[in-house]
Amino acid sequence: MGGTLGKGGSWVVDHSMDEIPLSVSIGKSDLRHGSIASVSSSDPPPYDEITTSLYETPKQKRARKRSHLVAYTTMFVMSIGFSIVLSGVWPFLQKLDSTLEKDSLGLIVAANPLGQMVASPLMGLWGNKAGKIRFACLSTVTFFICGNVMYSLLYAFQDAGGRVSYWAMFVSRFIVGVSSANVTLCRSYLAGSTTLKERTSGIAIIAAAQSLGFVVGPGIQAVMTILVPGETYTAGGWIIWDKFTACGWVAAALGLINFVILTPWVFQEFNIAEKERALMQQRRGTDKDIKLPKPDYLPVVGILFSFFVSIFIFVLLETLAEPFVSDQYGWEEDKCMIVVGVSLSVGGLIAFGIFPMSGVLSKKFDERKVMLYPGYIPLMLGTFLLIPFAGKDIPIAVCYNTTTTMEPTTFSTESYDMADYRNQGILPYSDEDGETCTLGCPESQEWCNDVNQLPLPQLAIGYLIVMFGYPLVQSLNMAIFSKMLGPKPQGLWMGVLTAVGSLARVLGPLFVSAVYTMLGTVWTFSILFVGMVLAFIELHLLYRRLVPMNLEEIQGHDGPAGKEKY
Incomplete structure (x- = not known):
């Protein structure tokens, strides 16, 4: 309690500091209204409790929580921007240019993560230098709106010639x-x-918001396909409203809403990290800036590797799903799209439900153990179950030249009974050369002749197990990574983390074309399984170093940070 001179020179009592203890070395029993705490108490409250009680009023805490909701919403909208066009981008490409082959799709799919990979470290550095994220976020959301508007105006480029x-x-x-x-x-x-x-729960929620966006995006495309079956021409014919462009306009509208909630009237920024450093200065009784230790780089790199591996398995399943079931089971295109779409949505919903569990479990158990055992073990087990060990033969696509003969033109040394294929539900289709072909693994993938079909129940079980482990690994990877960096601006490091995830999303389609197409399912999932095992082993070896930066006993010199000695 203190006082100031008011109007007319009167002494006015100031109660604004009544709730703030005069010493940070205080016992819980000394936190009384207006009391002067004893400096010599030997039972200081936990560091985290001191931080919030010293620096945050209930009103400020509510505003800080509201700012977190804005961050969650931004993650949700950005993930929708990626996923909303996934199921429609190939038919839209064909409509724009019917001469394009399927190999042209990979570059379009990779364009989004490629842009994110290039820009993420730069955005992180911008945030660090500015000390605030509002202007950088408003700028990127403007890019988001412009990019989706451009996607909706692609018909304007259709008659320009070339590609x-x-x-x-x-x-x-x-x-x-x-x-x-x-x-x-x-x-x-x-x-x-x-x-x-709060950090583990907060990062789990932000990861869940991103996962939910991946579920909602394809759903919007499905809804637009139903609601906008035809085309509407406006502005001289170069603005066309259809099921493809509608998705771009919806995404742009979501971006506009995101822009509004990032304005100062809604979004206020808070920095607990700066207050933590000020608290440490008080605890040491000095006004000099405290030099935080450098992060322990070896476990930081280890977390980045495990983050890459966990995202890679998810991206590969997402990219490989449709061609995989088409090859393995000889399903028609519509059936593949429906089954894969439903499966990805179910997996996304499972992930959305489990992400918050990482925060709950980490409050009861060591978060490193939660990441390794309920997280990595299901990932490894699920990946292992995707390796075919026994089963029926994979159906091979057999083509007939309907203009000359009805005898098989593929694998002429063997006899094929078309009735058998029809009985199995593997119906013939006509290709561009006038040939009629059964569905199944194409002749160019020679490994299909030597590898067993993955039983459908085994595929379903393996996929569900992976989706139970993936959210825990993802959220706790990010939480531990953040805690190891300490109370300092983390924009650049978070940019590196995001770039690593983007790299996995870029390499996923390339891995499918290079390894799966040439070598097959056994090699593909065996390589993934080995990667998961390596990540599990290296995290075990680094276990004692996967700890938060030691903020209780800052020594003021560089070196490995952590409460545990190793």
Whole structure:
């Protein structure tokens, strides 16, 4: 309690400091209203409790929690921007340019994560230098809106000749990818605006928001397909409203809403990390800036590797799903799209439900153990179950030249009974050369003749097990990574983390074409399983170093940080 001179020179009592203890070395029993705490108490309250009680009023805490909701919403909208076009991008490409082959799809799919990978470290550095994320986020959301509007106007490039419309789509998706680099800013902001006690739950929620966006995006495309079956021409015919462009306009509208909630009237920034450093200065009785230790780089790199591996398995399953079931079971295209779409949505919902569990479990158990055992073990087990060990033969696509003969033109040394294929539900289709072919693994993939079909129940069980472990690994990887960096601006490091995840999303389609197409399922999932095992082993070896930066006994020199000695 103190006082100031008011009007007329009167002494006015100031009660604004009544709730703030005069010493940080205080016991819980001394926290009385207006009391002067004893400096010599030997039972100080926990560090995290001191931080919040010293620096945050209930009103400020509510505003800080509201700012977290804005960060969660931004992550949700950015992930929708990536996923909303996934199921429609190939038919849209064919409509823009019917001469395009399927191998042209990979670059378009990779454009978004490529833009994010390039921009993420730069956005993180921008956030660090500025000390605030608002302007950087507003800039990226503007890119998001422009990229989706450009996607909706691609018909305007259709008559330009060459492959102008193709490259226009690439640019539009790349711009949206650049905009999604603001997930780096959201993660770094959350790391700086949460206490150690809150951080794991906060990062789990932000990961869940991103996962929910991946579920909602394809759903919007499905709804637009039903609601907008035809085409509507406006503005001289170059603005066309259909099921493809509608998704771009919906995404742009969501971006506009996101822009509004990032304005100062809704979004206020808070930095608990700065207050933590000020607290440490008080505890040491000095006004000099405390030099935090450097992060322990070896476990930081270890976390980055495990983060890459866990995202890679998810991206590979997402990318490989449709061609995999088409090859393995000889299903028609519509059936593949429906089954894969439903499966990915179910997996996304499972992940959305489990992400928050990481925060709950980490409050009861060591979060490193939660990451390794309920997290990595299901990932390894699920990946192992995707390796075919026994089963029926994979159906091979057999083509007939309907203009000359009805005898098989493929694998002429063997006899094929078309009735058998029809009885199995593997119906013939006609290709561009006038041949009629059964569905199944194409002749170019020679490994299909030597590898067993993966039983469908085994595939379903393996996929579900992976989706139970993936959310725990993802959220706790990010939480431990953030805690190891300590109370310092984390924009650049979060940019590196996001870039590593983007690299996995870029390499996923390339891995499918290079390894799966040439070598098959056994090699593909065996390599993934080995990667998971290596990540599990290296995290076990680094276990004692996967700890938060030691904020209780800062020594003021560089070196490995952590409460545990190793």
